[in-house]
Amino acid sequence: MEFKTFVFYMLATIMVLASLRVITARNPVHAALALVLAFFNAAGIWLLLHAEFLAIALIMVYVGAVMVLFLFVVMMLDINIDRLRQGFWHYLPLGGLVGALMIFEMSVVLGGHYFSLAEMAPPAIPADHSNTRILGRLLFTDYAYPFELASIVLLVGIVAAVMLTLRKRKDTKFMHPSDQVKVRRNDRVRMVSMPAEKEGGE
Amino acid sequence: MLANFVVPDLYPAAPELFLALMICVILLVDLFLGQAQRWITALLTVTTLLGCAAITYNTMDGQSVLTFSDMFIDDLLADFLKLMLYVSVIAVLVYSRDYLKARGLDRGEYYVLLLCATLGMMVMISAAHLLSVYIGLELLSLSLYALVAIDRDSPRATEAAMKYFVLGALASGLLLYGMSMIYGATATLQIGGIAQAIVAGSANKTVLVFGLVFLVSGIAFKLGAVPFHMWIPDVYHGAPTAITLFIGSAPKIAAFAMALRLLVYGLFPLAHHWQVMLMIMAVLSIGLGNLAAIAQTNIKRMLAYSAISHMGFMLLALMSGIVGGDPSYMIPAYSAAMYYVVAYVLMSLGSFGMVLLLSRAGYEAENLEDFKGLNRRSPWFAAVMMVLMFSMAGIPFFIGFFAKFSVLLMAVNAGYIVVAVIAVMFSLVGAFYYLRVVKLMYFDAPTDAAPIVAPLDMRVLLSANGIAVALFGIFPQAIMSLCAYALVRSM
Numbered sequence: 001m002e003f004k005t006f007v008f009y010m011l012a013t014i015m016v017l018a019s020l021r022v023i024t025a026r027n028p029v030h031a032a033l034a035l036v037l038a039f040f041n042a043a044g045i046w047l048l049l050h051a052e053f054l055a056i057a058l059i060m061v062y063v064g065a066v067m068v069l070f071l072f073v074v075m076m077l078d079i080n081i082d083r084l085r086q087g088f089w090h091y092l093p094l095g096g097l098v099g100a101l102m103i104f105e106m107s108v109v110l111g112g113h114y115f116s117l118a119e120m121a122p123p124a125i126p127a128d129h130s131n132t133r134i135l136g137r138l139l140f141t142d143y144a145y146p147f148e149l150a151s152i153v154l155l156v157g158i159v160a161a162v163m164l165t166l167r168k169r170k171d172t173k174f175m176h177p178s179d180q181v182k183v184r185r186n187d188r189v190r191m192v193s194m195p196a197e198k199e200g201g202e
Numbered sequence: 203m204l205a206n207f208v209v210p211d212l213y214p215a216a217p218e219l220f221l222a223l224m225i226c227v228i229l230l231v232d233l234f235l236g237q238a239q240r241w242i243t244a245l246l247t248v249t250t251l252l253g254c255a256a257i258t259y260n261t262m263d264g265q266s267v268l269t270f271s272d273m274f275i276d277d278l279l280a281d282f283l284k285l286m287l288y289v290s291v292i293a294v295l296v297y298s299r300d301y302l303k304a305r306g307l308d309r310g311e312y313y314v315l316l317l318c319a320t321l322g323m324m325v326m327i328s329a330a331h332l333l334s335v336y337i338g339l340e341l342l343s344l345s346l347y348a349l350v351a352i353d354r355d356s357p358r359a360t361e362a363a364m365k366y367f368v369l370g371a372l373a374s375g376l377l378l379y380g381m382s383m384i385y386g387a388t389a390t391l392q393i394g395g396i397a398q399a400i401v402a403g404s405a406n407k408t409v410l411v412f413g414l415v416f417l418v419s420g421i422a423f424k425l426g427a428v429p430f431h432m433w434i435p436d437v438y439h440g441a442p443t444a445i446t447l448f449i450g451s452a453p454k455i456a457a458f459a460m461a462l463r464l465l466v467y468g469l470f471p472l473a474h475h476w477q478v479m480l481m482i483m484a485v486l487s488i489g490l491g492n493l494a495a496i497a498q499t500n501i502k503r504m505l506a507y508s509a510i511s512h513m514g515f516m517l518l519a520l521m522s523g524i525v526g527g528d529p530s531y532m533i534p535a536y537s538a539a540m541y542y543v544v545a546y547v548l549m550s551l552g553s554f555g556m557v558l559l560l561s562r563a564g565y566e567a568e569n570l571e572d573f574k575g576l577n578r579r580s581p582w583f584a585a586v587m588m589v590l591m592f593s594m595a596g597i598p599f600f601i602g603f604f605a606k607f608s609v610l611l612m613a614v615n616a617g618y619i620v621v622a623v624i625a626v627m628f629s630l631v632g633a634f635y636y637l638r639v640v641k642l643m644y645f646d647a648p649t650d651a652a653p654i655v656a657p658l659d660m661r662v663l664l665s666a667n668g669i670a671v672a673l674f675g676i677f678p679q680a681i682m683s684l685c686a687y688a689l690v691r692s693m
Binding site: 106144150160162 | 207210222225229270271273274309311314315318321325331333334337338340341344345347348351352354386406408409412
């Protein structure tokens with residue numbers, strides 16, 4: 001076996017096992033860490049395919065930023081994992097059977113020969129080829145239209161997140177300092193004149 | 203690579219660029235407005251859409267122009283559908299203003315998300331590349347998910363948004379998987395290129411059909427055809443009525459455009475495969491939609507099931523375009539489908555508009571009982587609702603009748619006589635629940651005596667909507683010939 005093939009199978013095996021761990025782990029923190037491992041192995045596979053930029057972006061964006069944020073969220077939220085997993089074993093046989101059948105049928109229809117290396121030979125890559133440069137050029141020339149649209153999709157994400165989470169809480173005790181400074185005596189104290197009462201009355 | 207790059211011609215995409223610019227402007231302007239000045243945002247939004255309409259109308263020259271590295275197509279079909287889109291979004295804005303204001307929902311984000319969804323639909327309508335189809339769809343869907351959840355304190359709306367989001371993500375996954383298979387078989391993402399590769403015979407048939415199944419599933423989800431209809435009743439029911447109005451109108455135009463671009467423009471050599479799939483979905487949608495609607499007491503749910511059956515009817519025309527490899531009926535069949543979508547959007551806008559009209563602060567008129575005795579409360583709007591219901595049921599001579607008639611004509615023409623008979627039978631069944639609304643309005647005593655108050659613009663537009671449904675029923679050729687002309691020039 002060629003060394004590259006060996007590396008591929010190693011990365012792929014670890015990735016599959018890690019992905020399984022993501023959905024079976026009892027502790028959400030463990031699941032998130034397993035997902036980090038899966039991403040890391042996917043990045044390795046991309047490196048094998050000469051997609052260096054994607055591999056580095058995956059590690060920087062997903063492993064570095066998204067998953068760390070995810071871990072924070074998981075730690076902050078108090079998820080009752082046992083309640084979430086109620087019925088998991090009950091549904092597993094049927095769900096597993098359906099999934100396995102689907103994978104089996106799909107692999108029968110699409111046997112490896114349709115997308116094998118003989119069918120789709122990898123393009124010859126010149127020695128001085130730079131993945132990052134090519135991607136950058138494509139994104140800002142041929143793919144400028146979907147690229148710009150993707151930025152609007154992100155804008156929608158921001159607007160939606162702000163709309164759904166930012167709210168004025170009614171029970172908050174927040175005070176504005178400038179209002180506090182500007183307050184006058186008359187705003188707080190009301191002088192009432194009351195008739196004097198007789199001293200020592202009945 | 204950079205040497206042979208030409209700067210794209212921006213002129214065909216002028217409406218999209220204008221809209222994208224105005225979205226940013228409105229987002230910024232709204233920042234400085236208080237709740238009392240929200241009408242400025244609303245006015246800006248309507249002006250933007252009118253501006254888009256003016257640009258689209260003035261740049262319409264009947265030519266099919268590709269730009270942005272062949273990812274964007276500007277043809278007469280796109281221009282016509284976009285104009286229809288602006289009309290329906292403006293109607294949505296006018297109908298829902300009071301409803302949103304009464305519930306404290308008319309925040310600036312509503313307008314921005316509405317315009318972003320509109321931009322997504324325009325991108326879908328003008329898509330000439332699988333990537334632009336997908337990204338337009340995501341832009342539309344993400345805005346819709348957020349809009350459904352706009353009423354954060356309503357558990358029903360949040361649940362609906364969650365369901366919509368999860369199922370929508372699944373449908374996007376199906377669509378993407380199908381696209382990847384088609385890319386694998388044809389080695390291109392350009393819709394015209396896909397058709398060329400299939401005709402040239404260089405694509406693998408098995409892989410293509412495999413991808414096609416997933417593609418059709420994704421389209422069916424967006425249209426809400428059985429068996430991918432599960433989200434429709436819950437989302438229509440759970441979302442605030444103003445948002446239901448939006449989901450039930452404009453996105454149908456975009457979904458139709460998506461189906462046309464992907465199936466007809468891209469995969470017409472596989473027509474005998476996808477026509478059978480569409481036929482099964484059409485029969486199931488018409489059957490289930492009409493039967494399930496009878497059992498509903500909530501008018502939003504009833505209209506949701508009616509939407510499912512109407513989309514089934516539209517599919518009837520979409521599947522009759524190519525008869526045994528003969529493309530000569532393509533234009534009449536697809537223009538019948540297009541006419542059906544336009545007619546349905548008009549009727550859907552009107553019916554949800556009526557639900558909004560009867561609602562007021564703290565009161566949702568979403569049950570069938572709320573329509574009881576409407577004739578005594580407001581004879582004019584009872585008449586408008588009657589016209590809408592008659593039209594939806596397909597009673598002559600309203601727009602819905604001619605839509606159904608032309609669709610059935612095309613199905614019979616293509617040899618699907620049994621299917622057409624089944625469709626007519628179920629549409630007779632469907633007439634029951636539409637006529638029940640009319641019966642409630644005219645023959646039952648009102649349970650709610652509150653006067654109907656609505657701003658003038660809403661009353662005028664709703665009346666115009668009802669009149670249009672009646673008028674285009676008497677003169678169906680007006681829209682029908684426009685649809686056919688747009689298709690002839692774009693095919």
